[in-house]
Amino acid sequence: MKHQKKANKFGRLLVDAVFGSIIGFINGFLGGGGGMIAVPILEKIKKLDNKKAHATAIAMIFPLTIASSFVYTLTIDFDWTTLAILATSVTVGGIIGSLMLKKLSGKVVRIIFAFLMLGTGVYMLVV
Amino acid sequence: MNFFLLAIFGVIGGVLGGMGMGGGTLLIPLLTIFLSINQKLAQGYNLISFLIMASFALIIHSKNKMIDIKSVVLLDAFGVAFCILGALLVSQIKSDILHILFAIFLILLSLYQFYKFFRKDY
Numbered sequence: 001m002k003h004q005k006k007a008n009k010f011g012r013l014l015v016d017a018v019f020g021s022i023i024g025f026i027n028g029f030l031g032g033g034g035g036m037i038a039v040p041i042l043e044k045i046k047k048l049d050n051k052k053a054h055a056t057a058i059a060m061i062f063p064l065t066i067a068s069s070f071v072y073t074l075t076i077d078f079d080w081t082t083l084a085i086l087a088t089s090v091t092v093g094g095i096i097g098s099l100m101l102k103k104l105s106g107k108v109v110r111i112i113f114a115f116l117m118l119g120t121g122v123y124m125l126v127v
Numbered sequence: 128m129n130f131f132l133l134a135i136f137g138v139i140g141g142v143l144g145g146m147g148m149g150g151g152t153l154l155i156p157l158l159t160i161f162l163s164i165n166q167k168l169a170q171g172y173n174l175i176s177f178l179i180m181a182s183f184a185l186i187i188h189s190k191n192k193m194i195d196i197k198s199v200v201l202l203d204a205f206g207v208a209f210c211i212l213g214a215l216l217v218s219q220i221k222s223d224i225l226h227i228l229f230a231i232f233l234i235l236l237s238l239y240q241f242y243k244f245f246r247k248d249y
Contacts, residue, residue, distance in 0.1 A: 031170020032151020093141020
């Protein structure tokens with residue numbers, strides 16, 4: 001029994017290590033999208049319900065994004081006007097989105113979004 | 128630069144991002160396709176905008192008791208090292224190649240969403 005408990009603990013640590021590393025790498029290398037992978041992992045492995053998983057994904061990505069942003073700021077020349085406009089508008093949108101999450105039935109939104117991603121991905125490859 | 132479009136795209140990306148539904152996966156291609164911002168820059172803009180947005184979104188979510196912080200501690204402990212690695216790699220790679228890799232990532236992500244949808248996991 002005790003042995004099995006230990007094995008389980010090690011297994012969980014391994015799972016966290018693998019998925020944490022993948023999500024981290026995507027966050028730094030592709031500059032976004034880590035949260036999209038975090039949501040199903042939080043649902044399946046951490047057994048969070050769907051809405052909690054979405055909110056918690058943001059919390060998970062936050063420290064990773066601090067580290068990634070720091071490296072980007074050192075290596076890339078930003079246009080600060082563009083950044084200021086984007087940061088402001090994203091924040092306004094984000095506040096609306098987070099107030100909506102509690103009341104939302106996400107099914108329709110997500111399937112529309114899946115089509116959008118597929119179309120965009122193909123477009124980016126072809127054009 | 129079309130500042131109006133920029134702000135519209137930002138709001139759209141923000142709404143999705145605030146719901147934890149992939150604001151960045153949408154915002155980045157919007158910036159590269161419609162405003163011809165190069166891939167690396169778009170990724171950087173997204174990261175920093177997310178940080179500011181998420182600071183507010185997280186306050187709202189934690190007030191609504193939607194965040195389970197103990198689920199993420201270990202994931203983050205491993206993630207931080209790899210996100211720095213990923214971000215450093217970006218400066219070693221051409222923007223065009225990054226653009227293609229990002230597109231492939233989007234397609235895979237959408238296919239997973241469809242798979243989930245048809246398995247009725249929602």
